[in-house]
Amino acid sequence: MKFNTPLFAQGRLPAGAAGFFLAITAFASPAGAAAPAQNPAPAHVMTVAAHDSIDARINSLHNRLQINGAQEALWQKVAQVMRDNTDTMRALRETRMSQMSSMNAVDDLKSYGQAADAHAEGIRKLTPVFQTLYDSMSDEQKKNADLIFRTDHHHPAKKG
Incomplete structure (x- = not known):
């Protein structure tokens, strides 16, 4: 492992930290999402791609959970928290990337701490809205x- 190149910037994280970026958006991640491109796209292009x-x-999970019409309003609250959590993590990552070249080891650890805190807060926000949806679901x-x-994928510790 190289210590002079932040793992976050390389698209690799320690085992525990990897879950932050998989879990915060909840439930599934596209195959190519883990590693950033060598020549990053402009911010507006990345924002559009991230929203897509x-x-x-969100659409995949909606289908997989078999959300019905009566549950749609509850689902929209879940989806909005997922979007908000994604935006929060994206902003943290963009800040980190812009400051990477001037970060020392302590700054690097603080940045990971900010990601961990944001992840935990995102899960705290997602849990009650998902609980309400879950309570409305049929047993099936x-x-x-x-x-x-x-x-x-939101349980990386179980994978390995």
Whole structure:
């Protein structure tokens, strides 16, 4: 492992930190999302792509959870928290990337701490709105949701 090049910038994180970026947007991540491009796209292009990506994940989860019409308003609250959490993590990452060349080891650790705090706060925000949706689900939907949560990428510690 190189200590002079931040792992975050290389698209690799320590095992515990990797979950921050998988979990905050909740449930699934596209295959190419882990490693940033060598020549990053302009911020507006990245923002559009990130919104497309989170919207694709939200739509996929909506379908997989079999959200019905009566649950749609509750689902929209879940989706909005997912979008907000993604925006928060994106802003942290952009700040980190812009300051990377001047960060020392302590700054690097503080930056990871900010990501950890943002991740925890995002989960705290997501949990109650998802709980309300979950409570409205049929037993079959709940079993399906339980399976999705048990097996999807937001539990990196179970993978390995």
